[in-house]
Amino acid sequence: METRFHGGNIYEAIREIGISHKDLLDFSANINPLGFPDSVREIIKKNIDSIIYYPDPKQRELRKAAASYYGVGEENVLPGNGSVELINLVLETLRPSKVIIPSPTFTEYALAAKNRGIELDLLDMTKNEFVWDNAFVESVIKKISSGALVIICNPNNPTGNLVKKEIIKTLMEETKRKGAFLLLDEAFIDFIGEHESLSKDVIKNPNFIVLRSLTKFFALPGLRIGFAIAGEELIDKIEKLKDPWNVNTFAAAVGKEVLKDEDYIKKTREYIFREKDFLWRNLKEFNFFKPFKPAANFILVKITGNFKASFLARELLKKGILIRTCSDFAFLDDTYFRVAVKDRRANEILIRALSEKVDK
Amino acid sequence: METRFHGGNIYEAIREIGISHKDLLDFSANINPLGFPDSVREIIKKNIDSIIYYPDPKQRELRKAAASYYGVGEENVLPGNGSVELINLVLETLRPSKVIIPSPTFTEYALAAKNRGIELDLLDMTKNEFVWDNAFVESVIKKISSGALVIICNPNNPTGNLVKKEIIKTLMEETKRKGAFLLLDEAFIDFIGEHESLSKDVIKNPNFIVLRSLTKFFALPGLRIGFAIAGEELIDKIEKLKDPWNVNTFAAAVGKEVLKDEDYIKKTREYIFREKDFLWRNLKEFNFFKPFKPAANFILVKITGNFKASFLARELLKKGILIRTCSDFAFLDDTYFRVAVKDRRANEILIRALSEKVDK
Numbered sequence: 001m002e003t004r005f006h007g008g009n010i011y012e013a014i015r016e017i018g019i020s021h022k023d024l025l026d027f028s029a030n031i032n033p034l035g036f037p038d039s040v041r042e043i044i045k046k047n048i049d050s051i052i053y054y055p056d057p058k059q060r061e062l063r064k065a066a067a068s069y070y071g072v073g074e075e076n077v078l079p080g081n082g083s084v085e086l087i088n089l090v091l092e093t094l095r096p097s098k099v100i101i102p103s104p105t106f107t108e109y110a111l112a113a114k115n116r117g118i119e120l121d122l123l124d125m126t127k128n129e130f131v132w133d134n135a136f137v138e139s140v141i142k143k144i145s146s147g148a149l150v151i152i153c154n155p156n157n158p159t160g161n162l163v164k165k166e167i168i169k170t171l172m173e174e175t176k177r178k179g180a181f182l183l184l185d186e187a188f189i190d191f192i193g194e195h196e197s198l199s200k201d202v203i204k205n206p207n208f209i210v211l212r213s214l215t216k217f218f219a220l221p222g223l224r225i226g227f228a229i230a231g232e233e234l235i236d237k238i239e240k241l242k243d244p245w246n247v248n249t250f251a252a253a254v255g256k257e258v259l260k261d262e263d264y265i266k267k268t269r270e271y272i273f274r275e276k277d278f279l280w281r282n283l284k285e286f287n288f289f290k291p292f293k294p295a296a297n298f299i300l301v302k303i304t305g306n307f308k309a310s311f312l313a314r315e316l317l318k319k320g321i322l323i324r325t326c327s328d329f330a331f332l333d334d335t336y337f338r339v340a341v342k343d344r345r346a347n348e349i350l351i352r353a354l355s356e357k358v359d360k
Numbered sequence: 361m362e363t364r365f366h367g368g369n370i371y372e373a374i375r376e377i378g379i380s381h382k383d384l385l386d387f388s389a390n391i392n393p394l395g396f397p398d399s400v401r402e403i404i405k406k407n408i409d410s411i412i413y414y415p416d417p418k419q420r421e422l423r424k425a426a427a428s429y430y431g432v433g434e435e436n437v438l439p440g441n442g443s444v445e446l447i448n449l450v451l452e453t454l455r456p457s458k459v460i461i462p463s464p465t466f467t468e469y470a471l472a473a474k475n476r477g478i479e480l481d482l483l484d485m486t487k488n489e490f491v492w493d494n495a496f497v498e499s500v501i502k503k504i505s506s507g508a509l510v511i512i513c514n515p516n517n518p519t520g521n522l523v524k525k526e527i528i529k530t531l532m533e534e535t536k537r538k539g540a541f542l543l544l545d546e547a548f549i550d551f552i553g554e555h556e557s558l559s560k561d562v563i564k565n566p567n568f569i570v571l572r573s574l575t576k577f578f579a580l581p582g583l584r585i586g587f588a589i590a591g592e593e594l595i596d597k598i599e600k601l602k603d604p605w606n607v608n609t610f611a612a613a614v615g616k617e618v619l620k621d622e623d624y625i626k627k628t629r630e631y632i633f634r635e636k637d638f639l640w641r642n643l644k645e646f647n648f649f650k651p652f653k654p655a656a657n658f659i660l661v662k663i664t665g666n667f668k669a670s671f672l673a674r675e676l677l678k679k680g681i682l683i684r685t686c687s688d689f690a691f692l693d694d695t696y697f698r699v700a701v702k703d704r705r706a707n708e709i710l711i712r713a714l715s716e717k718v719d720k
Contacts, residue, residue, distance in 0.1 A: 011418070021410070021413060036412060045405060048400070051580055053386075054582065055581070055582055056371040081441050087603070088602070116601065222414065223608055224606075241475055244444070244468070245442055250608070
């Protein structure tokens with residue numbers, strides 16, 4: 001068995017220190033701190049008897065709800081068993097000549113490509129502190145060649161940086177012109193708002209795909225619901241490579257309801273907007289931390305002092321606090337860690353625990 | 361959107377006649393008529409709060425339960441989002457030069473291969489009435505070449521035929537000798553018993569894979585739980601191409617419990633053993649039906665009279681009864697249909713409804 005390194009992999013942590021899920025304060029997974037919408041419990045209970053039926057292979061109702069939320073046609077939406085399933089399917093569908101990945105970013109892109117024998121071109125963003133300045137945009141454009149696939153996570157995990165729409169539109173023009181492809185993973189964009197999404201812009205062209213996810217924003221990592229958004233022809237191609245029942249009964253039933261929960265969506269955005277600033281300002285108070293300004297619900301921190309993130313993680317784990325070390329991310333090392341923005345009480349506990357270990 | 365044709369696709373039927381799930385007598389999906397084990401409801405309710413966590417990427421507990429049930433090591437088991445996900449992953453992992461499929465059989469094998477541009481070699485079993493006689497075995501062996509993948513569903517869907525272990529072992533020898541591969545889909549073998557499974561025989565060689573499923577036997581199509589069983593090296597290769605969280609929280613929690621439910625397993629086997637004979641004998645009473653003797657929980661029927669299966673299906677649907685027409689199966693046409701073995705009351709309703717339409 002291969003060990004993959006991920007935030008939210010509390011199973012390893014639990015095995016290590018022998019505490020239960022509920023006693024662990026998990027800052028390693030970037031999940032909405034408000035928890036999933038209240039309606040979810042009832043939807044699941046109501047649908048238990050339905051698991052004796054196969055899920056709808058077309059997922060018409062889920063597609064309809066997603067199309068309406070993302071502002072695209074039903075033919076532009078493909079539901080996945082989480083959006084990570086769709087990364088693999090996109091690679092299998094496009095069979096790109098290489099993948100170009102501004103990095104550090106979500107590690108599954110490179111891993112999925114590598115395990116398929118696809119050439120990797122990881123572009124180091126540490127030098128420009130993860131900012132898409134003109135020089136970096138130019139360097140990405142230079143790399144784009146026919147059949148290549150550019151993968152951008154926006155806002156980016158783990159850096160928390162948001163690439164401006166105009167920049168991505170420039171890249172879209174370039175990929176189109178050169179017969180390349182662009183995959184835009186917007187798993188965290190809901191924390192900001194639909195106005196920053198390019199979902200509606202990608203459907204007119206066969207070279208672009210957006211991935212969306214209910215995992216983080218709706219706090220449903222255990223259910224597995226994500227979507228690919230693209231032109232109809234590309235959606236059909238991807239669909240042919242997946243199995244007909246990839247979305248389970250509960251994911252479908254919950255997905256189509258929570259996407260309509262406007263109160264929860266609004267409340268979450270307001271909460272994260274406030275709380276990410278609170279946590280960021282508090283992290284800035286530390287002498288030996290350089291936190292990067294977050295666009296979404298997690299913060300990357302560079303340690304400038306003479307100690308390692310893995311040391312900090314071990315110390316915090318003793319108190320039941322789990323943070324995400326980052327040395328498995330390309331171009332990052334053991335001087336970086338990532339924390340999710342949680343509720344005020346949890347965020348205060350984290351700051352206090354850090355204060356006990358590190359000079360302020 | 362592509363339309364796939366499957367048993368259990370009640371969504372199309374429901375749309376057509378406008379009745380609810382519960383009022384439909386579904387003979388098109390081969391699901392255990394006893395329903396899922398009673399424990400399932402409580403397990404799901406108990407795990408609702410856990411969907412806020414990512415599933416364990418290694419699925420250690422589920423693997424352990426499956427390894428114990430199938431009599432293999434944990435390193436020989438890969439949990440899938442249903443076994444159909446694993447068909448796609450096996451094709452992507454092995455990239456066979458061609459697939460050899462004794463047919464008619466489950467349509468997803470050929471579809472998954474075709475959509476990947478893999479050469480298909482479908483071997484017609486209608487001539488020998490789906491029986492693996494010496495001549496047919498010889499014809500399969502002749503087709504096997506280096507890099508080819510033989511796919512056998514055992515017991516076979518939709519014919520209900522069980523291939524003897526000795527025959528499959530002969531095929532295993534031949535595939536090994538020629539550097540080919542053998543995929544054995546045992547999705548229905550639990551209805552007979554572990555003594556007919558080759559799960560324990562495939563793990564010593566990198567050329568063989570068995571697929572197992574909880575969908576049919578445990579009546580859980582909506583949850584999505586299946587397994588690949590193979591040598592550790594091959595399991596690792598397949599695992600690398602899948603996403604880390606392919607098994608959802610409920611599937612994992614339920615799967616590891618129901619596999620231990622010996623009462624339910626015994627009861628189901630006894631029930632299906634009796635009831636499949638009851639249904640088969642009753643179908644034989646019809647002048648214009650030739651039902652094939654079933655090894656598992658479904659029966660293929662050849663219509664020998666001057667009417668079509670699609671006509672029968674339409675007539676039965678008016679009474680809320682759904683049967684599986686078979687013209688989308690390779691080498692079958694509109695003179696075949698398939699029915700699941702359901703509970704005694706349902707089976708009697710089916711026989712009565714058929715009697716009203718067809719001479720006995």
